[in-house]
Amino acid sequence: MSEPIHRQLGMTDGEYDAVVGILEREPRPAELAMYSVMWSEHCSYKSSRAWLGRFPTEAPWVVVGPGENAGVVDLGDGWLAAFRIESHNHPSFVEPYQGAATGVGGILRDIFTMGARPIAVWDPIRFGSLDDPKNRYLFSGVVSGIAGYGNAVGVPTLGGEVEFDDVYAKNPLVNVMALGLLRREQLVLSAASGVGNIAVLLGAATGRDGIGGASILASASFDEASAEKRPSVQVGDPFEEKKLIEACLELYDRGLVVGIQDLGAAGISCATSESAANGGMGMDVDLDRVHVREADMTPGEILMSESQERMLAIVTPEDLDVVLALAAKWEIDASAIGTVTAGPQLKVMHRGELVAELPAASLSDDAPLYHRPVAVPEYIETAWATEVELDLRDVPNVLLQLLDDPAIGDASWIYEQYDHQLFLNTVIGPGHDGSLLRIKGTDKGLAVSTDGNGRRCYLEPRAGSARLVYEAALNVAVTGAKPLAMVDNLNFGNPEKPGVMWQFTESVEGMSEACEALGIPVVGGNVSFYNETDGVDIFPTPVVGLLGLADPMPQSPPRLDRAEDGMDLWLVGDDERDGDLAGSAVARVLGAPHVGRPASPDPAAARSAVETALALAHVAPVLHDVGRGGLAVAVAEICIRSGVGCDLMEREASSWFEESPHRLLVATAKEDGPPAASAKRIGTFTGTNIDFGTHGSVSVADAASTWRQAIPRRLH
Amino acid sequence: MKIQVEITRRPGLRDPEGATAARALRDLGFTSVSDVHFGRSIVVEVDGDDRDQALTDVEDMCRKLLANPVLEDFTVEVLD
Amino acid sequence: MKIQVEITRRPGLRDPEGATAARALRDLGFTSVSDVHFGRSIVVEVDGDDRDQALTDVEDMCRKLLANPVLEDFTVEVLD
């Protein structure tokens, strides 16, 4: 009764027939394994590829767009930045520490593969409610995994995001973004070229780690049976990665590599076929040369192993000895495992036997492409027809409930576990809007913000996704950085469901429109489908990672802790909108039904908010975008961080919590007057209370202790 | 009563710490070292004198907290 | 040959892992737990079959590298 092997490997009958068509024969076992993983959703993007072309990807400053290991943009004066975002959702559910740790390791390899030194990481993460011990275990495990790997490998983690919602309980989202810096002449690409050049495998020994992991973990839905897949957990070794980073950077410095590729999903089979195909070449690979951890591995296991911390460098035969000596100096293993051929075949030998011979390019270029059916899901009609009803009259009390929310409360329990200062670049670290790094030896600064909001995107994927781009843009703009380029991580449910595909296509459309409105190219991304458990899909959760350039960087960039007694508080941006409670934090925290239709953002207002922020970042002591929890939370964040109260002007209770987009809070000295023509004064910093006039008041001390305890009190 | 718990990494999983220690030992001149495996050993002191109960309890502690079932195997025994 | 090394923290020196585990176990309902001590157990594989030589070597490895004399005590034994 056993299923045919291709189906056990997650391949459809049609995909199998396509393989037979390419090879003009039945595939050998190792070949079938290679196609099954390379044609998995995770590696081939077969359900999403048709839509990703919608993203705007061009701008004069884009050096490398989507398709390579990381996007690369020009910062001027010979400096380039490489960045990328990845998900490690399913592995983190199976083993939170190692899942998150290997996620960090993987994204860093994408960066130094490009020739860049990785200089920072961000970690947007999502879990089920902290009321459940299992979720607490996953959350603290993921945070220690990111800390354990990131700190030891020596790359600081400068920020991220965290959300809690039971839709993520059995399917946490662990996304990691990394940024690297390089000089223009250091840029390297993956393409193998030059017949006779040698493929050198660098780094950790190949073991039986995560074999088939990519296809099994990333492409199949989770159910109780997933427990059986546990032995395929991969263990990360940050020490090996640190040595690998230094060795590779020295190889580039000395001009010793022709091309280089990291080993990720599908290990050696993916790295060899991709580098050969990208160079329009072929490759002969000898598996007996691979340094392995266990003696009796089968050729399929060696080819498919996902052991971490490995790279495949293409070098000339003349340089081979120097390359091996350099690897020895850094105390990493290296073996010459292949030779570049004119192609187009990838030929793999093991103990004198041919175990695979296939057109290198067919693994990627001939991968299936699906135009999956798209349909508006049923929940949308009811959700859109229903208004959000909330009693928000007790403003101080509602504010305290928001500050006690672990997604809004102080995140320092997370980020104090991360080294966020290494390299001495961190001008604004975690705990503010965007992070800001200086580039030493220049006047420039780089800013990054990561943003996601699954609840809003569920109710309105197009508007919700567009808003992420606008929010991220404002978060970097308040540091003085102009939005430059974006990466995205599209975390969605099962694409075989038309409703999920609708969420997906709407989301891509929304992000694309917003990127066009702000002139932001998308230079890379990642799609994670099949985030469902027992048939229930997660919220559509796109996460954007935006890079901005401050040139020059403000001398003294705005911070949340610089408000002082006597300063005025101003609001910039449209304050009279409706429909901004749908999908809001206050609706979630007060337990309202998850309904309503979030209003669409306004591209013109978004542009003007970004421009205002950019100008004010050079003069205002405090500049803060209004995000989760609306105005009340944004004001409280300033008061808590600055240790000063605020006398606020009268306004309608609900308007303290609505999450209308494109708004900024600015603090200025009294004598400075309005910071912008459209600014409206809404209060004055003074005393020890956040005073909402007739709505009541709350002391800064109470607000602060509630906010500080939001995460810790749930863990201990 | 003292119960000794021995926790070892599941076979086949990578042990970077062991590999690093093996390399260091060979560098120090212990060239006969072929491999090193790292484990943890934990002594749990419990009140009471029902040995079987204590063993069952400690096994339960291992499953719930002390060992990571995804990565590790464990054994327990009563120390005299 | 496999040699088992057991490394324990010297009495009187703080053991934060053990203290935290004891607290966590009691929180989990294992109220009979009075104390927990964390140690390390290391298996060293060495070539050759002179047991005495192997034991002497591994003791030497412990003194030099595997254990910290300021903090730790160790025992070694040959595994079958």
Added chain:
Amino acid sequence: MRTAVVVFPGTNCERDVVYALGVLGARADLVWHRETDLSSFAGVILPGGFAHGDYLRTGAIARFSPVMDSVKAMADAGQPVLGICNGFQVLCEAGLLPGALVANRDLSFICRPVHLRVESTDSILTRSATVGDVLEIPLNSYEGNFVVPEADREALHTVLRYSDAQGGVDDDANPNGSFHNIAGVANRRGNVAGVMPHPERAVEDLLGSTDGRILLESYLASLAPIHV
């Protein structure tokens, strides 16, 4: 008068130390751990990071690196030897400083600024400071919890302790459980010192604090032969 900044595999703060010394106008060179000759250097710094992955025990493998014989020779000759964070751990493992550093009391990594009170100025780390000075310096470690056996306690030369902003030293001001709130120690002679927080992370206003300068300046001032 150059400083050697030792790089073990896994060290990661080496460039930061060189940069910070540069901000103070001093020159430092990176030295790979397999070097054996430090005779051209007036002092040596073992920077922070994760030498050998911190596997086995933090600092344990690093102390056998070829460079360590020269480090010991410099220590014996009275030249300044400074260990920061992981470097402090290595000096303890090497027996150049007493005690050891174990996991933080709460078993989590701590990255945040802490206050330190200067306890003694008889060291290369504190000679330019004044007893009672309170400095704000970033801490960044998992194994920063200083322990010392009974027998070594009497002879301990404490130079810095964790305190509150006013210089009060108590349990609340102890971030990691260190014995006696100890954040930095020196040998008797004062020429070998170890400090857990990172002075090199506090030399520029742009990054939040310049309180680390006085510690690095003390080190630099010690580069001339010291007289005890």
